[in-house]
Every structure is written in C-alpha cells, then in structure tokens.
Amino acid sequence: xxxxxxxxxxxxxxxxxxxxxxxxxxxxxxxxxxxxxxxxxxxxxxxxxxxxxxxxxxxxxxxxxxxxxxxxxxxxxxxxxxxxxxxxxxxxxxxxxxxxxxxxxxxxxxxxxxxx
Amino acid sequence: xxxxxxxxxxxxxxxxxxxxxxxxxxxxxxxxxxxxxxxxxxxxxxxxxxxxxxxxxxxxxxxxxxxxxxxxxxxxxxxxxxxxxxxxxxxxxxxxxxxxxxxxxxxxxxxxx
Numbered sequence: 001x002x003x004x005x006x007x008x009x010x011x012x013x014x015x016x017x018x019x020x021x022x023x024x025x026x027x028x029x030x031x032x033x034x035x036x037x038x039x040x041x042x043x044x045x046x047x048x049x050x051x052x053x054x055x056x057x058x059x060x061x062x063x064x065x066x067x068x069x070x071x072x073x074x075x076x077x078x079x080x081x082x083x084x085x086x087x088x089x090x091x092x093x094x095x096x097x098x099x100x101x102x103x104x105x106x107x108x109x110x111x112x113x114x115x116x
Numbered sequence: 117x118x119x120x121x122x123x124x125x126x127x128x129x130x131x132x133x134x135x136x137x138x139x140x141x142x143x144x145x146x147x148x149x150x151x152x153x154x155x156x157x158x159x160x161x162x163x164x165x166x167x168x169x170x171x172x173x174x175x176x177x178x179x180x181x182x183x184x185x186x187x188x189x190x191x192x193x194x195x196x197x198x199x200x201x202x203x204x205x206x207x208x209x210x211x212x213x214x215x216x217x218x219x220x221x222x223x224x225x226x227x228x229x
Contacts, residue, residue, distance in 0.1 A: 004159070031215060042120075042206050042219030043160075056216065091160070100215055107152075107160040 002026075004108035006092050012114045013082045021077045021111045025094030032075050033105070034067055035091040043091055049075060050098055082115045089113075118143040118209045120220035128226040129197045137192040137223045139207030149190045150208040150217070151181055160206070166190065177201070202227045 005024040013019050025032050031050055035043035036059075045059040051072035060067070064083075069075040079086055089110040097103040123138040141147060151163040164175025171183045181192045190207060207220040 033215070033217075035217075040222075042222050043217075044219070045216050048215055059216075093160075098215075104162060104165065105217070109157070109159040 004092055004094050004106050006090075006108040006111050008111060009109070010112050010114075012116060015084060015115055016081050017115075018078065018080045019082055019113065021079075021090050021113070023075045023077070023092030023094075023108060025073065025075070025092070026096070026106055027073075029094035029096050029106075030098055031095040031100045031105075032069060033093040033095075034075070034077050035093065036061075037089040037091055037110070039088070046077070046090075079113075082113075084115050087113055087115045118145070118147065118211065118218050120207050120209050120218055122205075122207050122220035122223050124223050125221065126224050126226065128228065130228045131199055132196050135192075135194040135197045135201065135225065137205050137207075137225070139190045139192065139220060140188055141190060141207070141209045142188065143209055143211070145211045148210045149181075149183060150210070151175065151179070151190075151192050152206045152208060152219075154204045154206065154222075156203075163192070163205075197225075197227050199227050199229065201225060 007022045034046040037043040047067045048056040049069040064080045066078045089112050091110045092108045093105040095105045119142045121140045149166040152160045154160050163179050164173045166173045166183045174180045179194050204222045204224050208217050210217050
C-alpha cells in the first residue's frame, strides 16, 4: 500500500483482557518497528524486525508483550492480561533498508489503546 | 547509549514570526539526527534528517536545522510561522546506520493569529 496501515485505530480493553494490534507495512519494506507513546511523551522503542527475524526486543516492558512477523510482512503486537499502564498509542514504522537511519522510516497513524 | 533533551515542552509564537525549537543530544556514537512533526491524530512525519553530510539541513515546509557537534545541539528553526505549523515536534537520535530511534519528550507549538 501507499503507507503503513495500523488496525484497529482505537481499542478499549477491560483490564485483564488480551489484545492484538496489527501493522501492515509498506510492501517490500524490510525493517519493521513498534513504538509505545504514552500520553504527553515521546515514543519509546519496543521491538525491531528485519524481515521475519526479531532482532531486538529489548524495549518490550514485560513478558506480557509479544510481537511477531511470521512471513516478513504483516506484524502483530499482542498484549496479554492488559493493565492500565498499557494505555498508550502504539506506533508501527517500516523502512525499505536494513540501516533505516540512513534512509528514513515511515510511521503509521497508530492504535490508541485504552485499558479500563 | 544515546539520549535527547528538548529544552522547551511548549512554545508559543505569533503567525509570521520565527520559530526556534531547541534540542540537545547525547550519543556514544556518531549520530543520525531527525526532526519529526506529529499533528493530532496523524502519523509522525519526517521534517528533516542529518546523516553526517552538510551540517545545515533543509527540510520540508521551510524548516531547517543546524548540527553543532561542539554544542551537541540540533535546533530546529523556521523564519515565519504559519497556522498549520501548530503541532508536536520531536527531536530524534539514532546511531548512524543503526535502527532504533530515541525520541525526545516533544515540544508542543502553538501559533497565535
């Protein structure tokens, strides 16, 4: 597609519920990233994929967070047993290169997760 | 390790006057530096990037930034603010040829008519 597509746009979850957030990167983009943006703050890195390989998951805040990209295109971020502190906007970004800082990233509009 | 400090959380300017958004960075490596803009309910849009070429970088919509290694700064400027510039701006650092981005806390710009 023309841009990075994320769904759903908004998600309200009851505390303890599992959620799955989807990211459709630009076709052919090798690198894919997930970021978490809490209200009033800058985005923080969660995890990075190069094709289907998850090369860096150092930013995942707990073992309740899990990400996958099984075929090297669409990615899913799953949060189990959601807590109120998980409320944030989850951003996905993709890049055509394996060294994206030189070539740029394209961000999606994000999924706003609210845990009640 | 790398970090970014945006010195102002809010900036208010009048339409037609200059805009200055201040950013200082810390990096153990030769950095790549970026400015992104985020309008409400929109995705992050790249304004400009520095990747060790010219120290004065020109971006979209009349914005430019100057990389000053001695001051570890990468301030963003625009000579004349427009109402459409009202948004949140993020200064971002990455290891050159790296992947992970480190964002500053953001500066919210208000443009008064």
